[in-house]
Amino acid sequence: MELLLKRYAQLIIDVQLKLTEGDSLSINTEAITMHFARLLARQACLTTRQSVTIVETNHGKVVQAYPIEPEEKEIFRPPVHTSVMCHLFDLDTIPYRTDTDFASVVVEVTAIAKFGHLSDPVFLDRRIAVPWANVPYPGLTWAAGLLGRTATEEEMWNLFSMLYRLDSGWNVSFWEEQGNVLEYRKKALNKLGHGRFTFVSDGWQLEAELARDTLWAGGRTTLASKRYFIPTLPVQSLHAALDCTSANGTFASSRSFYVLGTEVTGAWFTVKNGEVIDWQADAGKEALAAFFSIDEGARHVSEIALADNDTIESRYLEKSIHPHFAKEITATIILGGFSLDTLTTHSNDDDIKQSKLNESLVRLEIPVGDTHLSTSLRTDDEQIHEIMIEGIYNL
Secondary structure, eight states, rough: OHHHHHHHHHHHHIISSSOOTTEEEEEHHHHHGGGHHHHHHHHHHHHHOOOOOOOOEEEEEEEEEEOOSHHHHHHHHSSOOOOEEEEEGGGGGGGOOOOOHHHTTOOOOOHHHTTOOBBBOOTTOOOSSSSEEEEOOHHHHHHHHOOOOOHHHHHHEEEHHHHTTTTTTTHHHHHHHHHHHHHHHHHHHHHHOOOEEEEEEEEEEEEEOOOBBBBBBOEEEEEESSSSSSSSSSSSOEEBBBBBTTEEEEEEEEEEEEETEEEEBEEEEETTTTTTEEEEOBBOHHHHHHHTTGGGGGGGGEEEEEOOOOSHHHHOSSBOOOOTTTHHHHHHEEEOOOOOGSSSOOOOHHHHHHTTTOOSSSSSEEEEOOTTTTTEETTTTTEEEEEEETTTOOO
8 A cells, every 4th residue: 555655746746746856745635534645645755855844734724834855955955946845635535425303514614614515705806826736635534435345455545646646656657647648628619718508418408698708727736936736636528618508408417426525316307598407316305405505606507628538537436426527527507606717808807798607606516428429619709619429429
């Protein structure tokens, strides 16, 4: 396992954060992931030749902060030139399959946050301008949700290693190439410009307009300095914001997903003028009703995310258990708040309203991708572009 952890740490250093000499890395961690935080810090020191600060937190509150020092004396170290941030979190912190009192949960922001449903706050003047990464650490509860309640630690690490391609020495080059593929697709989609999207699958169809003055996002993030990084791994999807009043039609979930700790299966949604006006589910309908009661925006279709349906993620993450992986498993339709990384020149609330973006407190990714899904974009010049065919990118 130690070899896998070292490979994982090096993947974060080389691919996600792209650390270089002189970077000043800060690692936020809870006590449960402290062992991996120290390992990551020691390996990062070898690359940055600078001290790495570990910030231990307890439910978000700082407990202590201390440096991990490189071997070189301070006088021989390179000057600090870039701050970098990294947040480690245990995948078991999400309360899976809990008997939830929906009435009490939906009125408490901290309770909603525990289930991973909070949207990013819309602070247009405080966007992060340094490399950063959210880094998951596997847990047996997470593994049991996917592999069964008798999942062993060995099985857990086998699954996690498969997802991050840690079982070979080629994981760094694999994710670098995946970043290149997504960058190519993102540029191609943004070049097409504004238009109206159509989703067609087995028995349903949904149409929605892309939000004006927004861009496709996902994969790598590039700073003004031209330095790029990957905030989360694995990466398979690209996402785009929608005019939250534009969606019409129906759609269905292609696999189960979790809402407020409850598994939802066989879900169907009817949408009119961007709003879910009716929904059904074989199981979990009450959880959906509770989610929709949080605020008006929770019912609105706000975003789409497109990911190939023939990936390792799609095959081995059979259900959307943890929100960290939700957009990377397969194509999703997203209800609630939009993603800030889709914005362009937006600088105030009026700009957000002009693009008809949804500012809901919460968001929910609903998996819709399968071998029946096709998507197309009718651009403003009336050209139709087939984006996905039978669940696979056509770009």
